[in-house]
Amino acid sequence: MSKPTLAVVGATGAVGTVMLDLLSTREDVYGEIRLVASPRSAGKKLTVRGEQVEVVALAPEVFDGVDVAMFDTPDEVSKQWAPIAAERGAVAVDNSGAFRMDPDVPLVVPEVNAEAARNRPRGIISNPNCTTLSMIVAMGALHGQYGLRELVVASYQAASGAGQAGIDTLYDQLEKVGGNRGLGERAGDVRRVVGEDLGPFPAPLAMNVVPWAGSLKDDGWTSEELKVRNESRKILGLPDLRVSATCVRVPVVTTHSLAVHAVFDRPVDQREAQAVLAGSPGVVLVDDPEAGEFPTPADVVGTDPTWVGRVRRSLDDPKALDLFLCGDNLRKGAALNTAQIAELVAAEFGS
Amino acid sequence: MSKPTLAVVGATGAVGTVMLDLLSTREDVYGEIRLVASPRSAGKKLTVRGEQVEVVALAPEVFDGVDVAMFDTPDEVSKQWAPIAAERGAVAVDNSGAFRMDPDVPLVVPEVNAEAARNRPRGIISNPNCTTLSMIVAMGALHGQYGLRELVVASYQAASGAGQAGIDTLYDQLEKVGGNRGLGERAGDVRRVVGEDLGPFPAPLAMNVVPWAGSLKDDGWTSEELKVRNESRKILGLPDLRVSATCVRVPVVTTHSLAVHAVFDRPVDQREAQAVLAGSPGVVLVDDPEAGEFPTPADVVGTDPTWVGRVRRSLDDPKALDLFLCGDNLRKGAALNTAQIAELVAAEFGS
Numbered sequence: 001m002s003k004p005t006l007a008v009v010g011a012t013g014a015v016g017t018v019m020l021d022l023l024s025t026r027e028d029v030y031g032e033i034r035l036v037a038s039p040r041s042a043g044k045k046l047t048v049r050g051e052q053v054e055v056v057a058l059a060p061e062v063f064d065g066v067d068v069a070m071f072d073t074p075d076e077v078s079k080q081w082a083p084i085a086a087e088r089g090a091v092a093v094d095n096s097g098a099f100r101m102d103p104d105v106p107l108v109v110p111e112v113n114a115e116a117a118r119n120r121p122r123g124i125i126s127n128p129n130c131t132t133l134s135m136i137v138a139m140g141a142l143h144g145q146y147g148l149r150e151l152v153v154a155s156y157q158a159a160s161g162a163g164q165a166g167i168d169t170l171y172d173q174l175e176k177v178g179g180n181r182g183l184g185e186r187a188g189d190v191r192r193v194v195g196e197d198l199g200p201f202p203a204p205l206a207m208n209v210v211p212w213a214g215s216l217k218d219d220g221w222t223s224e225e226l227k228v229r230n231e232s233r234k235i236l237g238l239p240d241l242r243v244s245a246t247c248v249r250v251p252v253v254t255t256h257s258l259a260v261h262a263v264f265d266r267p268v269d270q271r272e273a274q275a276v277l278a279g280s281p282g283v284v285l286v287d288d289p290e291a292g293e294f295p296t297p298a299d300v301v302g303t304d305p306t307w308v309g310r311v312r313r314s315l316d317d318p319k320a321l322d323l324f325l326c327g328d329n330l331r332k333g334a335a336l337n338t339a340q341i342a343e344l345v346a347a348e349f350g351s
Numbered sequence: 352m353s354k355p356t357l358a359v360v361g362a363t364g365a366v367g368t369v370m371l372d373l374l375s376t377r378e379d380v381y382g383e384i385r386l387v388a389s390p391r392s393a394g395k396k397l398t399v400r401g402e403q404v405e406v407v408a409l410a411p412e413v414f415d416g417v418d419v420a421m422f423d424t425p426d427e428v429s430k431q432w433a434p435i436a437a438e439r440g441a442v443a444v445d446n447s448g449a450f451r452m453d454p455d456v457p458l459v460v461p462e463v464n465a466e467a468a469r470n471r472p473r474g475i476i477s478n479p480n481c482t483t484l485s486m487i488v489a490m491g492a493l494h495g496q497y498g499l500r501e502l503v504v505a506s507y508q509a510a511s512g513a514g515q516a517g518i519d520t521l522y523d524q525l526e527k528v529g530g531n532r533g534l535g536e537r538a539g540d541v542r543r544v545v546g547e548d549l550g551p552f553p554a555p556l557a558m559n560v561v562p563w564a565g566s567l568k569d570d571g572w573t574s575e576e577l578k579v580r581n582e583s584r585k586i587l588g589l590p591d592l593r594v595s596a597t598c599v600r601v602p603v604v605t606t607h608s609l610a611v612h613a614v615f616d617r618p619v620d621q622r623e624a625q626a627v628l629a630g631s632p633g634v635v636l637v638d639d640p641e642a643g644e645f646p647t648p649a650d651v652v653g654t655d656p657t658w659v660g661r662v663r664r665s666l667d668d669p670k671a672l673d674l675f676l677c678g679d680n681l682r683k684g685a686a687l688n689t690a691q692i693a694e695l696v697a698a699e700f701g702s
Contacts, residue, residue: 150667154505154610156560156599171532174558178529181522184604190649207525208649209507209601209608211661211675216640219621220663229666242667246610246675248507250560251602253535257560259505259597261612270570289567298541298559310562312571315580316501316593324562324597 003031004067004349006342007090009081011035011046011055014164015072015095018335020048026339029346036062063088067349068342071095072335086123091345095127095338097223100231102126107234109133110340111282112140117344125341128235129227130333131155131213131247134256135325136235137306137332141280142273142321143236147265149319150242153228156250156257157213158297161329162200167253169199173206174251183207205251213247222247255297256329260322267318270311277308282332287311295326303328304336354382355418355700357693358441360432362386362397362406365515366423366446369686371399377690380697387413414439418700419693422446423686437474442696446478446689448574451582453477458585460484461691462633463491468695476692479586480578481684482506482564482598485607486676487586488657488683492631493624493672494587498616500670501593504579507601507608508564509648512680513551518604520550524557525602534558556602564598573598606648607680611673618669621662628659633683638662646677654679655687 008023010016016037023033024047033048035055042057056062058081063069069085071078071094078096085092099105099122106116107126117125128136134155139148159170173194183189184207194204203210214223229243242263250257278285286295287309294309307326314320327333359374361367367388374384375398384399386406393408407413409432414420420436422429422445429447436443450456450473457467458477468476479487485506490499510521524545534540535558545555554561565574580594593614601608629636637646638660645660658677665671678684 152503152612154597156507156601174525174528175530175532177525179526181526184649184652186653187650189652202643203647204649207603208647209603210647211608211610211645212640212643219666220638220640220661221666222640242665244612244665244667244671244673246505246612246661246673248608248610248675250507252558252560257562257599259562259599259610261503261595261597287571289563289571289573292553292563294562296554296559296561298535298555299538301535301540302537310571310597314593314595315570315572316595320595322595322597324599 003029004346005032005065006030007034007036007062007066007069009036009058009069010072012037012041012044013072014160014167015330015334018330019070019072019339020046022335022339024049029343034062034066060084060088063090066090068093068345070338070342072338082124091120092124093127093338093341093345094124095334097129097227099124100126100128101234107231108341109136109140109235109337110344111137112235113237114344117341127338127341128231130161130329131157131224131256132228132231133333133337134306134327134329135258135260136232137280137282138277138308138325139232139262140236141276141283142262145276146268148236148238148241148262149265150263151232152261153243153245154259155245155247157247158252158254158256158329159205159249160254161213161256165200169201170205170251170253173204177206201249205249208251210249211246213249252297254328254330255301255326256333257297257324257326259324261320262323263317263320268313268321270313273321274311277311282306283308285309294324297326300326301328304331306332354380355697356383356416357381358385358387358413358417358420360387360409360420361423363388363392363395364423365511365518366681366685369681370421370423370690371397373686373690375400380694385413385417411435411439414441417441419444419696421689421693423689433475442471443475444478444689444692444696445475446685448480448578450475451477451479452585458582459692460487460491460586460688461695462488463586464588465695468692478689478692479582481512481680482508482575482607483579483582484684484688485657485678485680486609486611487583488631488633489628489659489676490583490613491587492627492634493613496627497619499587499589499592499613500616501614502583503612504594504596505610506596506598508598509603509605509607509680510556510600511605512564512607516551520552521556521602521604524555528557552600556600558602561600562597564600603648605679605681606652606677607684608648608675608677610675612671613674614668614671619664619672621664624672625662628662633657634659636660645675648677651677652679655682657683
């Protein structure tokens with residue numbers, strides 16, 4: 001039985017780079033791996049599984065003979081090209097927002113709803129947004145125990161959620177503010193030092209926090225905040241789940257953090273909830289504040305799991321838990337979950 | 352009628368420094384101003400109201416003839432010395448946590464409960480914690496309109512909330528990480544670069560967020576999180592208010608930010624809530640996301656008001672609002688509110 005052929009579209013981007021690393025370190029389930037990118041990156045050589053592979057330009061023919069095509073591309077590229085890949089016989093696993101809410105496209109987190117990946121009438125499977133992914137494995141585990149009713153989410157989102165431009169902008173700004181003692185004590189000082197070019201962010205990010213991610217939607221909500229609501233509902237199969245999110249960018253390169261207030265149908269218990277989380281695949285519990293142990297982005301970046309700490313039962317609601325979660329937004333939040341979905345599909349070829 | 356005599360205890364600290372600035376720029380309501388600090392700072396000269404004033408060492412006699420004594424000191428210093436000041440005839444206005452929950456000590460935010468300042472059986476008035484103060488003026492205004500029932504709070508707290516040591520630590524760490532491209536992409540990298548000495552924080556703060564402020568209390572809650580709950584209840588006169596807070600430190604020098612999900616007794620309206628906030632003394636509404644306008648710490652630091660933006664009605668609960676607030680933790684969050692309370696007391700001498 002021959003191994004399935006994989007195409008990685010967007011191989012040269014921030015998520016694509018992590019994907020090649022994952023493909024080189026996870027169990028090798030593929031035969032050929034084709035690297036695909038925009039014409040201006042074609043001809044470039046990238047390393048995957050220890051071998052140099054030449055990047056080819058995106059075109060319909062690159063999908064001929066491909067079994068699984070991952071898209072780590074902007075919405076408009078995915079929107080156009082994932083159906084073309086599907087038409088040519090590949091299962092498209094898309095990490096953009098183009099198809100996530102399409103009722104004919106499953107939105108899959110393997111630890112939560114792996115079975116949904118099999119029902120894909122358009123030949124496309126969507127990967128959730130990185131902010132949703134930073135909490136949903138843990139929330140799925142707690143939902144199984146207590147029945148989830150409501151989520152109130154405040155995010156601490158990393159610069160790399162805005163792609164390579166976000167990473168570069170934060171490094172540029174940190175370089176300018178570093179060693180500048182006294183900065184940040186008067187309004188406008190940080191703006192003056194970081195300069196006019198704010199990259200993909202609407203305000204300086206170094207020495208600041210910015211309550212904005214994504215684009216403006218109705219009634220003051222951002223696209224990012226609506227994604228947390230709509231995607232959580234779809235993944236968990238809870239169309240009436242109450243969700244309020246406030247998404248805030250922080251000066252961290254990679255790894256999203258979330259403060260979550262979760263309300264359940266049944267009363268919760270702190271120790272039991274900790275045990276449920278500790279026993280869930282893809283979740284690591286780090287929750288010993290007496291020993292100074294809780295997750296932080298600096299300790300979590302580059303790792304696969306969702307890290308959870310600060311698990312507390314609400315003092316005023318026996319059915320509510322408050323938690324703090326960290327997840328690498330480029331790994332579980334993007335490339336890793338896409339790789340896991342692709343492996344589910346690849347396994348269908350295995351028998 | 353002679354003007355009241357003021358003593359500033361803790362004049363050389365992070366909050367004391369802002370206090371001297373405020374005393375030099377606000378309406379001058381005092382006669383003599385005495386600057387008091389620990390014996391090791393005695394003899395130092397500081398500028399207030401354009402004049403050099405010699406710092407005197409803390410001793411019972413320094414309160415003789417004093418009408419109002421502000422304490423910007425640690426809990427243990429306030430606990431010992433505020434009663435001594437009161438015994439000698441001064442009204443003590445204390446910015447520590449020593450007396451905040453004492454039923455015989457009012458906890459005052461002039462815009463919310465000024466009348467409480469008159470009932471002070473121990474001769475002591477408490478100033479709330481900086482995190483509570485960063486939201487309570489805005490929450491008081493919304494409570495007046497809709498009747499507050501529940502608060503879910505996630506904080507983005509500045510380094511200076513941990514005093515001068517917090518400020519120094521953040522500057523030290525920013526100097527070490529600035530210009531260090533590629534840092535923050537693997538677990539432990541930031542820890543290695545900032546070194547072992549983390550100052551008052553339990554984890555690196557530069558290029559990180561740390562879900563911890565204060566000390567460990569029962570069931571995993573921190574002292575800071577309990578202060579937000581208990582002080583909000585006392586200031587608003589709502590002993591049964593439901594409050595869940597998760598307090599997180601971010602790499603910002605000064606100005607705390609908060610994401611708040613507030614649930615009310617009555618249905619809310621986005622435009623009406625914005626109008627209530629815009630019309631409230633001590634609150635500035637900056638809420639035009641289409642124009643990129645919302646508050647951020649870098650734009651707010653050094654100013655007096657509570658800045659509010661991102662006002663949204665919850666999509667799933669017509670009685671809930673989600674907001675983002677910023678307030679300078681050394682000004683309204685500490686020195687300014689103390690100065691305002693002291694001015695309420697000073698006004699009693701005026702007629």
